[in-house]
Structure formats: C-alpha cells, structure tokens
Amino acid sequence: MSARIARRLNRERPPAGSYLVRLITRPSRGAVTFRQWVRRGEIGIVGLALLSGAAAGLLALLMSEATHGLHVALFGAGAQYGLSLLEDADPRLLLALPALGGLLLGLLNWGIARRGLRTPIDPIEANALHGGRMRLSDGAVVAAQNIVSNGFGASVGLEAAFAQVGSSFASRLGGAFGLRRGDLRVLVGCGTAGALAAAFCAPITGAFYAFELVVSTYSIASLAPVMASAVAGMLLASALGRTAVLAGAGSFAAPTLGDYALALLLGLLCGLLAIALMKGMTLVEALLRRAVPWGWLRPVAGGLAVGGLALLSTGVLSAGHGVLHLALASDLTLPLLLGLLVLKTAGTAISIGSGFRGGLFFASLLLGALFGKLFAIAGVTLLPPAMMPTTVDPMLYAVIGTSAFGAAVVGAPLALTFLALEGTRDFAVAGPVLVAVIAATMVVRRLFGYSFATWRFHLRGETIRSAHDIGWLRDLTVGRLMRRDVTTVPLGVSLAVIRRTYPLGATQRLIVVDDANRYAGLLLLPEVHAAGPVFDTIDPLVRLRQRALLPAMNAKEAMALFEDAETEAMAVVDGVQTLRVLGMLTEAHLLRRYGEEVDKRRRDEVGIP
Structure with missing residues (x-):
C-alpha cells in the first residue's frame, strides 16, 4: 500500500527535469505543465x-x-x-x-x-x-x-x-x-x-x-x-552603448558641514519650485480649456507657444538631454542659467498643460540641475563669504538639485538618490543628496500632498495616492457579498399572521415592502413574538425605514452605514428611487470577508504564499 501511495505522489509531483521532457514530447500538455510550474x-x-x-x-x-x-x-x-x-x-x-x-x-x-x-x-x-x-x-x-x-x-x-x-x-x-x-x-x-x-x-x-x-x-x-x-x-x-545620465558630473571632494546646510536649503527651495511647476501646468490647462474649446487644437496652441520660446533658446525643446550634459560638464554664467531655468519651466508647463503626452521625469532632472548650479553660483556671488563654505562646487549642487527636484516632482526619493550615486559613481554625494531629497519631499507632502503622477489622478477625480492595491476593495461590493434568498412581507400585515407563518427559529429578519413592492423597512422576528397585545400590525415594529444598502457600495462604505445605523443587518435595494429589494447583508459576514481580503493582501505584500 505504501509503495502504491509513493508512486501516486511521484506521478502528481514530477521532477523538475520532466517538465522539459513533457514539453518536447507532448507540446500541449507540456505547455500547461510548464505554465503551472x-x-x-x-x-x-x-x-x-x-x-x-x-x-x-x-x-x-x-x-x-x-x-x-x-x-x-x-x-x-x-x-x-x-x-x-x-x-x-x-x-x-x-x-x-x-x-x-x-x-x-x-x-x-x-x-x-x-x-x-x-x-x-x-x-x-x-x-x-x-x-x-x-x-x-x-x-x-x-x-x-x-x-x-x-x-x-x-x-x-x-x-x-x-x-x-x-x-x-x-x-x-x-x-x-x-x-x-x-x-x-x-x-x-x-x-x-x-x-x-x-x-x-x-x-x-x-x-x-x-x-x-x-x-x-x-x-x-x-x-x-x-x-x-x-x-x-x-x-x-x-x-548597446548606453551611458549613465549624470556621467559628466565628475568626482567631488568630501562635503563639509556647510555643504549639508546649503543642501538642506536647496532641498526646501526645490520643493517649493516643484509645487509651482505642478500648479502652473494645471493653470495652463485651465486657461487653454477656456481659450480653445476644441480639445484637438489645444496641442497646436501649446506647440506655437513652445516654438516661440525656442526662438529665444532651443534648450526648451524636447526632454533636454543635451542641456543637462552641458550644465554638468561646463561652466555656465548666471544669466544663462537663469534664462534656461525660466524658459524650460515655462516650456514644460505649457507642453503638459496643453495636452502633449510625456513625463516630467527628465524635465525635473534638468530643472533641478539648472537650479542647483544657479543656487551655488548665486550664493558665491551674492552672499557674504562668512555665510558660505570655504569651497563651493557648483557641479555638486547641480547633482543635489537634480535628485531633490526630481524627488519632489516624481515622488520617488530613494530612486532619485540612487540615480545620483549610480550616475556619478561617487559616494561623496550621498549625504548632501539625502538631506536635500528629504527636505524637498517633506515640503511637497506637507504643502501640496501629491507627486506629479498622483496629482494627475486627483485632477481626474480619482482618490488614489499611490499604487497601493485598493482595487480589491472596490471589487468587494455589497452586490457580491449579499444574500439573495430573502423573505419579504407586506406592510400592514397583522402580528398574528406573522407569528403563525414564521415561528421562532424559522428566521431572524424579515424585509417589509409596501403596496408597490418597494422596500419599507426591516422586521426582527424575535420582537414580533415578544410584542404584547398593544400592537395589531407589524407597522410599529418596523425598523430602518430609510436605511438600506446599494449593490455598488464597497465594503468600507457599507461598514460606515452599519456603524451609523447601529444594526447587525441591512437590506440591499437597487436604487434610492425604485427601492426594489435585491437581498440582505449582515455586518458579521461583511467584516469576515473584509478581514480575509486584508489578510490576503498583507500576505501578498510580504511574500507569504
């Protein structure tokens, strides 16, 4: 008997090498087996x-x-x-x-x-x-x-x-x-x-x-x-010959305490500039919607505006890879940096706001590099020497600005920190970059609350703030959880009829409907049998006359209604106007299913099968 069981287990769990053999000898069955593996x-x-x-x-x-x-x-x-x-x-x-x-x-x-x-x-x-x-x-x-x-x-x-x-x-x-x-x-x-x-x-x-x-x-x-x-x-x-995007930054000396202080200030300013950029895109979009009612013509208007800016400087065109390498590899004057920063910011806001498709990832890197270098040169030029470190490397602050502004816009602080480390291959930038990234992201979170991606969702009316899985909650609706085998009784029926038809233990709750077969309330059978001779009909005992669930409600919305109504069960109707009864849902079943789904998502997140 044990040998037979062992052979059966071996047939059910074939060795790893048999997947390849089965795939070759029996392609259809082998493909299914490989898919399962x-x-x-x-x-x-x-x-x-x-x-x-x-x-x-x-x-x-x-x-x-x-x-x-x-x-x-x-x-x-x-x-x-x-x-x-x-x-x-x-x-x-x-x-x-x-x-x-x-x-x-x-x-x-x-x-x-x-x-x-x-x-x-x-x-x-x-x-x-x-x-x-x-x-x-x-x-x-x-x-x-x-x-x-x-x-x-x-x-x-x-x-x-x-x-x-x-x-x-x-x-x-x-x-x-x-x-x-x-x-x-x-x-x-x-x-x-x-x-x-x-x-x-x-x-x-x-x-x-x-x-x-x-x-x-x-x-x-x-x-x-x-x-x-x-x-x-x-x-x-x-x-294929691709190189790191920050390869032209070079190497840096060990940062001083003054560099950390300036990195903190640069990060705060990057956060404020990122908020201005994201709000500017929304403003441009609103203005263009009013000025150009035809959606397919708005990118034309935006393209004309970008072309006008390109007459002043071609640095506004496209993503700006060339300008980024120029900013990292050469010394630019203060007016040139300021002009490029203003024009690129305006060009990006106009492009996104007018309907051109693309991301702000690289644009934020370029704007951060320009702003960081501008910050360093302006500090050396305008501030007293006592307020500045002994040596200020504009390239270092260009890299810091790249990560800080990118983290503020994109909303991925660790990714942008690693971009500085992998791009420059110099760990000397790690400390100041982290300080600036933390400052920039905190400013955006406290004053604005969105990254560029989640801000777009907010403008569309979505409530998501991240990719955290909430789709299961929207799928866990009242319509999926309710019981459809419910018992209804007409409004105005006598207590004696209910007692004869439904003895104690037959059910817990009855749904009451009116003459038009619309939902009228909920009746607890134990209360019917406990009621004295004072009542002739069930009408005084009917509960939750104006309270019912809709099938499209998700689990959280239903739990809020249960808590507000202070009840253990509620009827489900098809709409607030028609009030046709579809089923019933208990709070206990809702909480159990919700807990099961939450536990399943937590297991998925930590990798427990």
Whole structure:
C-alpha cells in the first residue's frame, strides 16, 4: 500500500527535469505543465521578470532611437547631438514644427476617441485599481503619443512611455501565465524597472522607482524579480552603448558641514519650485480649456507657444538631454542659467498643460540641475563669504538639485538618490543628496500632498495616492457579498399572521415592502413574538425605514452605514428611487470577508504564499 501511495505522489509531483521532457514530447500538455510550474515557483517568476526587463529595456531604447531619428529628420543634422543643443536652426522650423506635432497629436487623439478606445491605464493606476491588468494597446497608444510629442520638439520626456510599454508587456506576459494578483502586480513593476534601468543605465534607480511608485511596497519576495528585471534592462542598454545620465558630473571632494546646510536649503527651495511647476501646468490647462474649446487644437496652441520660446533658446525643446550634459560638464554664467531655468519651466508647463503626452521625469532632472548650479553660483556671488563654505562646487549642487527636484516632482526619493550615486559613481554625494531629497519631499507632502503622477489622478477625480492595491476593495461590493434568498412581507400585515407563518427559529429578519413592492423597512422576528397585545400590525415594529444598502457600495462604505445605523443587518435595494429589494447583508459576514481580503493582501505584500 505504501509503495502504491509513493508512486501516486511521484506521478502528481514530477521532477523538475520532466517538465522539459513533457514539453518536447507532448507540446500541449507540456505547455500547461510548464505554465503551472511558473505560477507556483519563485524561480519561474524571476524568469518572467528577466524576460520582462530585457524586453522593456529593448523597447525603451527603440523608442529613444526612433525619437532621435525624428529629431534629425525634422530639424536637420544639427540635432544629432541633442535637440536642445541645436544651433543656427531655421526660425520657421522652430516655430512651426512643435505646432505641427501638436496638430498630429490632436488628430491622433481624435481618432482614438472616434474608435471608442478607453483612456490608457498607466502602471500606477493598473496596480492600484486593476490588480496589474494592462493592455498592450495602451502601451502602443502612449508610445505613439509620446514619440510624436517629443519628436516634434515639445518640452516633455519619454520616461512615461518607457514605463507604460514595459509594464504593458510584463502585464500581458504575466496574464498569459495566469499569475495571481500579487505576482502580476510585481511583474508590472518589473517591466517599469527594466525600462527605467535601461534608459538611465542605472539598475538600482530603476528597481526603486518600481518599488516606490509602481509596486508601492518593498518586500523580500519582490526584491529578486524586480532587481533581476532592472539588471537585465541595464545589461542590455550597456551592451548597446548606453551611458549613465549624470556621467559628466565628475568626482567631488568630501562635503563639509556647510555643504549639508546649503543642501538642506536647496532641498526646501526645490520643493517649493516643484509645487509651482505642478500648479502652473494645471493653470495652463485651465486657461487653454477656456481659450480653445476644441480639445484637438489645444496641442497646436501649446506647440506655437513652445516654438516661440525656442526662438529665444532651443534648450526648451524636447526632454533636454543635451542641456543637462552641458550644465554638468561646463561652466555656465548666471544669466544663462537663469534664462534656461525660466524658459524650460515655462516650456514644460505649457507642453503638459496643453495636452502633449510625456513625463516630467527628465524635465525635473534638468530643472533641478539648472537650479542647483544657479543656487551655488548665486550664493558665491551674492552672499557674504562668512555665510558660505570655504569651497563651493557648483557641479555638486547641480547633482543635489537634480535628485531633490526630481524627488519632489516624481515622488520617488530613494530612486532619485540612487540615480545620483549610480550616475556619478561617487559616494561623496550621498549625504548632501539625502538631506536635500528629504527636505524637498517633506515640503511637497506637507504643502501640496501629491507627486506629479498622483496629482494627475486627483485632477481626474480619482482618490488614489499611490499604487497601493485598493482595487480589491472596490471589487468587494455589497452586490457580491449579499444574500439573495430573502423573505419579504407586506406592510400592514397583522402580528398574528406573522407569528403563525414564521415561528421562532424559522428566521431572524424579515424585509417589509409596501403596496408597490418597494422596500419599507426591516422586521426582527424575535420582537414580533415578544410584542404584547398593544400592537395589531407589524407597522410599529418596523425598523430602518430609510436605511438600506446599494449593490455598488464597497465594503468600507457599507461598514460606515452599519456603524451609523447601529444594526447587525441591512437590506440591499437597487436604487434610492425604485427601492426594489435585491437581498440582505449582515455586518458579521461583511467584516469576515473584509478581514480575509486584508489578510490576503498583507500576505501578498510580504511574500507569504
């Protein structure tokens, strides 16, 4: 008997090598078995993460090259070293091309709306509300919008498209293997990590960007797949000749106590400037909505404005990679830094506010570098020597400003700190960068309360503040939890009839309806049997006449109504006007199911199967 049981267990749990044999000899059954093995094992998830990271990195680099090719084709050979460093350009091209890009983008958006396609779901929203489920078509739409916006010179970056395409691919890959909700959310973060790691050749930056913004938590279980994905993206980028974005900053001396004090002040100012930038974009959008009622024409107006700024300085065009390297690798004068800072801030606010698609990730890095260098030079020039450290390195403050302003806008303080370390490969910047990043993020959190990503959700009416999974709560509705087998009785029926029809123990509660079969209240059967001869009908005993649940309410909303009504059960009706009874929900069942779901999410976060 024991030998038979052992053979049966061996058949149910085949050795790892048999998966490959089965896949070759019986492809259909082998594919199913391999899919099950991937779903059940941590090694399988890491394998999918590696594939997601490499694919996301490749897609990010392809989009980057496509945009660069568009720059050269439209603006001429002078754009090959960076559109923001373009010299001796034809003023007509500078003015017309961003507007033409706005027209193409408007027509593209109009065509998407005509086809009835939904608004693309970005990785943060997907993980917060949809359990990591994304569509490849969303990635294609966002990629096309970003390439047109950036390629024609709008002052936006491509990082939003990188993250969208990488996470969409990862989500579809995870869906093909039937990953569980928690694993799928982590894999979406893997796609984002691989794309950002490839874009900046910084694996730790990409990984912590995913942890802080897309996965919204850090755990040992998610560490291996996210890190593996980021390394895969970085290795692919390095093999194709990609370099770190802050490589031109050089090395720095050990910071003094005065440097830490100035870094704190710089971080506070970066936080205030970041708030001004995000509010400025909202203001521009509101003004354009009033001035240009046709949505597809607003990017044209924004493109004309950006083109006008480009006549003053081409540094406002595109993401600004060339200007960032110029700011880090050379000495710029105070008026030039101030002019670039003002123009780039205005160009970015106009581009995003008018409807151009793109992220603020790279724009925030550039603005931070310009502001940090401006801060250092202005301090040396304007402040008394007693208030400044013995030596002030403008390059150091450019790097500090890059991380501080980026953290204030993007909302990923650790990712931006690691970007400074990986970009410069100099640990001397770690202390001042951390001080500035902490100060900047605290200013934004206390005075504004949103990062750029969550601010966009707020403007759309969403309540999410991060990618923390609350979609399960929205799915846990009263309609899913209620009992449909309920008993109804008419209003005005006599107590004697109820006592004869429903003896004690037959049920606990009865739902009362009126002559039009609409909800009229709740009746407790023990109270009916305990009532004396004072009452003839059930009407005086009817409770909760104006209290009922709706099927679309989530668990938290229902719990609040239970607490306010001080009852243990409530009827569920289809609407406040029709009041047709659908079922009943008890508070005990609601709390039990809510507790089970909370426990399941906590297990997913810490990696407990």
